[in-house]
Amino acid sequence: MANAWQGLQELDGWLRPLAVAFAAAGQPIFLVGGSVRDALLGRLTHDLDFTTPARPQEIIEIVTPLASTVWDTGIEYGTVSALVKGMTLEITTFRADQYDGQSRNPEVTFGDTLDGDLVRRDFRVNAMALELATEGEHTFLDPLGGLDDLAAGVLDTPDSPQISFNDDPLRMLRACRFVSQLGLQVAPRVESAMQDMSTQIQRITVERVAVELNKLMLGEQPWSGLDLMVTTGLAEHVLPELPALKLTQDEHRQHKDVYWHSLKVLGNAVELERERGMKPNLELRWAALMHDIGKPETRDFNENGNVTFYQHEVVGARMTRHRLRALKYSKQHIKDISELVRLHMRFHGYGQGNGSAEDDGTWTDSAVRRYVTDAGDLLPLLHLLVRADCTTRNKNKARRLQRTYDGLEQRITELQEQENLEAVRPDLDGNQIMEILQLKPGRDVGRAWAYLKELRLDRGPLDREEAITALKQWWAEQQDHAEQDHAQHQQHKEK
Template sequence: MGPQGATGGADAVDPKVRRMAMLAAADQAIGKESDILDSLAAAFSEAGYHLYLVGGSVRDALLGRLGEDLDFTTDARPEATREILDAWADVVWDTGIEFGTLSAERHGRQVEITTFRADTYDQVSRNPEVTFGDTLEGDLVRRDFRCNAIAVELHGDGSRTFLDPLGGFEDCVAGVLDTPGAPEVSFGDDPLRMLRACRFSSQLGFDVAPRVREALNEMADEIERITVERITVELNKLIGGADPSRGIDLMVDSGLADLVIPEISDMKMTQDEHRQHKDVYQHSLQVMRQAIDQEAPGEPDLVLRWAALLHDCGKPATRSYNEQGNVTFYQHEVVGSKLVRRRLKKLKFPKKTIQEISQLVYLHMRFHGYGEGKWTDSAVRRYVTDAGDLLERLNKIVRADCTTRNRRKAARLARACDSLEERIVELAEKEDLARVRPDLDGNEIMEILDLQPGKQVGQAWNYLKELRLESGPMEREDAILALKKWWHEQEEKEQHDGA
């Protein structure tokens, strides 16, 4: 599969035509930024330095997807860059000046400029000894992939020149990820680049070169040198890509997933001899793809994507066979939810994100407890209440979880989803389903039962909430009668137990 650009797949277009089209598209995209680029280039030129647009900015311009983030490199040392930017920009940040990087903003647009680097690595940590270089090629050769090692020199007169000493342009044309030097050296310098290969495969739709794939397979365990925080950033970028299945496949096949998130590769279960269950791994990828298809335009919904991918991760630990020899996965949603919480906690995901993803995994089977047209008011209330703010995402996962090729079964499940959502709307018109609370609050309970704050008040509140879920809203007088009856039964039970 070729890169995803404005000119279509690489296989569908003559390479020469594609090269010309990509260069023209890039030149046009960069030209649209002339308001900021020309003045910045002129400022560096007047000071006697060169300025280059570089890295992902050039790659994305060639692929027809240039965004607002613009990255530059220069032969100017950090102190000289700071002096130039102070005169040119509205605001300058020098928090990265130790590494040769300064950021600036002019007329609401941000830029990041880094002095040529010629770092050296010890092949033990991923922290380089930062040294500044003297040549553009020396700076480019230290980058992760050749497609990210293309530069555009910006001249002071507004003209520009494409520079590609390492062949990154041809990689963009072919849709290939390859390293500037030997991949073993590149990944040894910084093992995070292995996960970046998976991430770029997801974001760009690129394949990895054979030598890169071989190095991934041989060096996967080097990823353990990387901090968990950096791994998590790459995982989120991967799953937020245009086609995360590509990146996940590469991560699983190379063995990286075994080390960073084994719950994914564990789903590659060997099917039983009768093939009574689906390939859980492939099914999960398909569910994720179908969930993505339901996303609203804009930013990817990472919570939805993670939950869809991991919804069945509890199946490997719960697979069993009943007396008839049929395969079962009883309570896999409960086990899966626990696995997700444990793994995401190790990966240091935010607490709220962990709660949301694990809750969606826990709830994804709730829908299947009811057949088409069999949703009672009580069942709808409980479904909505348990889902809470996750209701819309839960409904998307339920729909995405249908990957059967049986058209009748698929149509039946779709009708059941439609029926549930219709019932939710109908009941919501009568009740406030977003806030199902008891008909009496804690203060009223204490006053009616003459109680002090404590456990008994909480028990009474929980009883009224269950009653509310089961029966719907009640008149105040009916709620009071129900509360008093329940309290009387509790007192009688205590007396009986104490006798």
């Protein structure tokens, strides 16, 4: 236990004043829930949860002298938030809520005992408390055996899981999140109840579902939480594209298991983040999970009986947009994640020529420029996604794919040094185009700008005279086409 509370010792300098302030008011205060669990796991954060029998208005009076800021936005639920020496505290009055079984919003009722407060919490590992002492050792309280569950790596409910999940179905999704974040395994009775009650998740708003999914996706083992969602049936209601990846295998037409491949790619992406010292990236992880969701819709077999998934990345991008919109993700998240899905196959074909000495399959500079330009700011994440997707049991093939992508990244670096690929723009701007072609602002200026950008991608940077010559030649061709179209239109009218 001494080692388990080492993280709390660093906070003792301000925990004591908090205990003193509440004791002076004749009230105890307890560190509770996930804060205690995380302290035991050595992962305590600066966002801490407390509980007390003091009513909300009294909490405000006690904590205000200690805090730089106090918020009462959660006061209707008995929660007062405060900023104390850089720590964010949430202090909640003991609760003894009643649920109606129809929504997850309880009838808020304040309680008078710690045990009554703890038994209404979601899981036993979140139902431990530490009573703060003004001096000496703080008192650890664990009436429901949360410490034993934590030591065993088990996630179980204080009450029966059926009662717990009927009170708040979101707890089923929280179970999947804790599996991802903490590496715990749900107790058999919990998994059974989740399977029986999975449809109840539909009582929860999509906004709350999305919050839990994000926490799950940013966990240390998101694939474990997602697999629990699938095995219990929760995914059918919140992310149906995931179980749909479990394509039926034809013994004569074998192909890679798309479901497990997708979880593997997600795991690879997490590992790449860690290798590069990155923080967990939500866009990368979602793209890794969703990159192949277009395969069930595009699966076909060619004349040789081999499976094909033509254009699955295009279909997958559309399906990704649809799902993330349904979950009410931000427009930027939807755009970035679906674009990564759309682009993840672009690399394949690079370095795969026809076998002749003249064709090694490497792209032209123009193709490399387009790859970089299409990816834009997403290029670093696209690099990681493509590498994460290089999964195969053939180790030689896997190493060859990684070497090939090494070569592409080196090409990009070389061109970047020469041409600043991240800022690829036409060699002439809109004002120069209007001056050279004697145009007024309008559609033709936009068309000319787009032409020059395509030329820039194809040929690289041009000097001013080359760009002007090319622009004038293009414009003359446009005028010729317009005259021909006009003549054909007149002939058609005369007939």
